[in-house]
Amino acid sequence: MITAPRPALPDLAELEAGAAVVRLPMRVKFRGVTEREALLVRGPAGWGEFSPFLEYDDAEASRWLASGLEAAWEGFPEPVRDRVPVNATVPAVPAGQVPEVLAAFGPVQAVKVKVAERGQALADDIARVAAVRRALPEADLRVDANAGWTVPEAVEALVRLGEFSLEYAEQPVPGINGLAEVRALLEARGTPVRIAADEAVRKAEDPLRVARARAADLIIVKAAPLGGVRRALEIVREAGLPAVVSSALDTSVGLAAGVALAAALPSLPYACGLGTGALLAHDVVSPALVPDGGFLPADRLAERAVPDPELLERYAAPRERRQWWLDRLRRCYAHLAAGH
Numbered sequence: 606m607i608t609a610p611r612p613a614l615p616d617l618a619e620l621e622a623g624a625a626v627v628r629l630p631m632r633v634k635f636r637g638v639t640e641r642e643a644l645l646v647r648g649p650a651g652w653g654e655f656s657p658f659l660e661y662d663d664a665e666a667s668r669w670l671a672s673g674l675e676a677a678w679e680g681f682p683e684p685v686r687d688r689v690p691v692n693a694t695v696p697a698v699p700a701g702q703v704p705e706v707l708a709a710f711g712p713v714q715a716v717k718v719k720v721a722e723r724g725q726a727l728a729d730d731i732a733r734v735a736a737v738r739r740a741l742p743e744a745d746l747r748v749d750a751n752a753g754w755t756v757p758e759a760v761e762a763l764v765r766l767g768e769f770s771l772e773y774a775e776q777p778v779p780g781i782n783g784l785a786e787v788r789a790l791l792e793a794r795g796t797p798v799r800i801a802a803d804e805a806v807r808k809a810e811d812p813l814r815v816a817r818a819r820a821a822d823l824i825i826v827k828a829a830p831l832g833g834v835r836r837a838l839e840i841v842r843e844a845g846l847p848a849v850v851s852s853a854l855d856t857s858v859g860l861a862a863g864v865a866l867a868a869a870l871p872s873l874p875y876a877c878g879l880g881t882g883a884l885l886a887h888d889v890v891s892p893a894l895v896p897d898g899g900f901l902p903a904d905r906l907a908e909r910a911v912p913d914p915e916l917l918e919r920y921a922a923p924r925e926r927r928q929w930w931l932d933r934l935r936r937c938y939a940h941l942a943a944g945h
């Protein structure tokens with residue numbers, strides 16, 4: 606049971622009055638997105654982000670609101686480290702584009718490569734992963750299929766990709782049973798690959814089921830989809846599995862919550878997927894929270910997540926999009942106010 610107490614909600618009128626809605630161009634398309642929209646709120650503890658992906662329903666999106674409100678009204682828990690290692694994230698680009706994508710992240714020790722993109726073949730994944738391995742022979746390499754494979758496809762793909770020496774494979778197939786099956790089949794073939802659960806954690810009614818079902822070796826945790834830093838910390842503690850903190854493709858404001866989560870975890874055995882600021886062509890904070898030598902700073906996070914008013918104005922979303930986000934904010938607020 607996740608029991609983190611819900612703090613009282615701030616006044617809705619105050620929330621709306623301080624809200625900024627931005628639309629940021631991406632450097633490279635990621636999960637079908639070429640422009641990232643976000644609503645930012647300002648509270649007594651700093652700034653918070655509310656940026657659920659556009660297709661999410663209000664129940665799912667309201668967890669992201671809880672996370673943004675936590676950042677702005679409560680602030681973050683005490684960190685136990687002052688910087689966190691991050692991976693570069695390579696979207697499902699053609700192999701030839703890999704060097705250019707990697708360059709945006711600067712030097713890193715770990716790289717996550719998207720695979721199983723709809724409309725692409727295993728050969729495309731192999732070529733992309735091979736290009737990353739060529740560019741960074743020593744890096745820890747993970748792949749993320751976003752549940753895009755069937756069980757037999759996942760086994761075939763991971764046996765082939767295993768040649769590049771994978772640190773782990775993130776959500777190769779949908780569901781908890783599917784993950785457990787892939788894990789067992791690979792093990793039985795003598796080609797074990799560590800399995801990480803992402804969607805099976807962040808979209809589940811019960812985020813701890815993965816651990817109980819022994820479906821994964823590690824879990825991916827994201828502050829916003831899990832309802833905030835404190836709730837995510839509690840999920841990790843109860844799951845008893847190593848955790849990798851990743852972003853939700855947030856602006857630097859939302860990334861600060863991810864860094865706060867990574868900085869507060871008692872143990873952080875893997876690099877975090879929090880380098881995605883490098884995938885945005887522009888951000889609202891200057892300097893943006895982007896990797897420097899493979900790390901993000903984890904000290905003074907509230908200060909580092911204060912948007913520049915000029916950037917808020919420059920990247921302000923068009924009027925109808927601002928209204929769309931304010932309407933969504935109001936619906937999700939009502940959802941939280943009803944005790945969900």
Ligand SMILES: O=C(O)CCC(=O)C1=CC=C[C@@H](O)[C@@H]1C(=O)O
Pocket residue numbers: 636692693694717749751803851852853854877878879880881
């Ligand atoms: O983990 C990373 O390297 C970057 C973050 C990342 O991959 C994601 C961010 C936002 C939405 C998700 O579809 C995606 C993921 O599946 O982990």
Ligand SMILES: [Mg+2]
Pocket residue numbers: 749751775776803804825
């Ligand atoms: Mg993932």
